[in-house]
Amino acid sequence: MSEHSLLGLGGHSFIAPLGSDPEPPFEEQCRIVSACLDKGIRLIDTTYYQERVALGKVMQRIGRRAEIRLTAWPFFKQAGQENELVPHQPLEEGHLAIMLEELQTDFIDLLVIHCHDDREKLQRELALARRWMSEGSVKNTALGMAEPRHLQQLPAEHTVTHVLAPYNAFHRAAADTFAMAKDMGLETVAMSPFVRGWKLQEIQADKAANADVVADILLRWVAFQPSVNHVIVSMRREEWVQKNAKALARGPLTEREQAMLREWLG
């Protein structure tokens, strides 16, 4: 997994809720994924089942499955709530087949176990993921929305290689988790650098700041935290792919940019 780039594409890019722009039409979804792959952005997250279905169709169309490092979370279709975003579920035996069918693939690169406080259940999910890995249908396992106590509870022998959590300049609670994960030799994936894009709009409006500059600074703040390996961003427009990739090429924030961020946060 570690060969993929700093930037990843968020699955909310394929759905309308939890963002600013409407759901991109299918042809635009194909262009967004292709643009990511062309730029070496190979990590593509899918959270809700609708995103798996969408990405599955895109992969069928563009035919670049081998380049993609696909992440899947345990959010499943519920009868009568097909158009809604439903809560996550603990992983069960039949779930892998459902995910693979929706994604139209035969393996998942990074299967995310969504953390919760039922320790025994979490151990069962880890055991299930380990079996799927031994069968070749799952390549790597991650803990999603992990907190330090979840990492402490991992058994001495486990297959977890990644930790995912929302982490951005406004919400830094994951800093301790990521630091601990790094100490344990795990890779970290920060999500939602723009808090679904809503913080971009807020700062633009409140501080009369340039939209591109705000996005650039918020993205680079999190991407260049020493404890962060990858950052996942939703991008419902192809132009965001170019802009975000270009921003990251600029490297860590300068002192002047850090001062601007402090002013926005204040």
Ligand SMILES: NC(=O)c1ccc[n+]([C@@H]2O[C@H](COP(=O)([O-])OP(=O)(O)OC[C@H]3O[C@@H](n4cnc5c(N)ncnc54)[C@H](OP(=O)(O)O)[C@@H]3O)[C@@H](O)[C@H]2O)c1
């Ligand atoms: N936060 C969580 O709890 C959580 C949980 C599980 C998974 N995730 C994963 O994390 C991913 C990212 O999180 P997110 O979608 O919550 O928030 P986000 O990535 O912080 O924000 C996405 C928003 O930023 C806008 N945007 C992206 N690049 C931009 C740019 N250069 N200039 C201006 N606007 C830009 C997008 O606009 P458009 O609307 O135009 O695209 C979108 O509305 C999700 O897709 C999902 O895969 C997050």
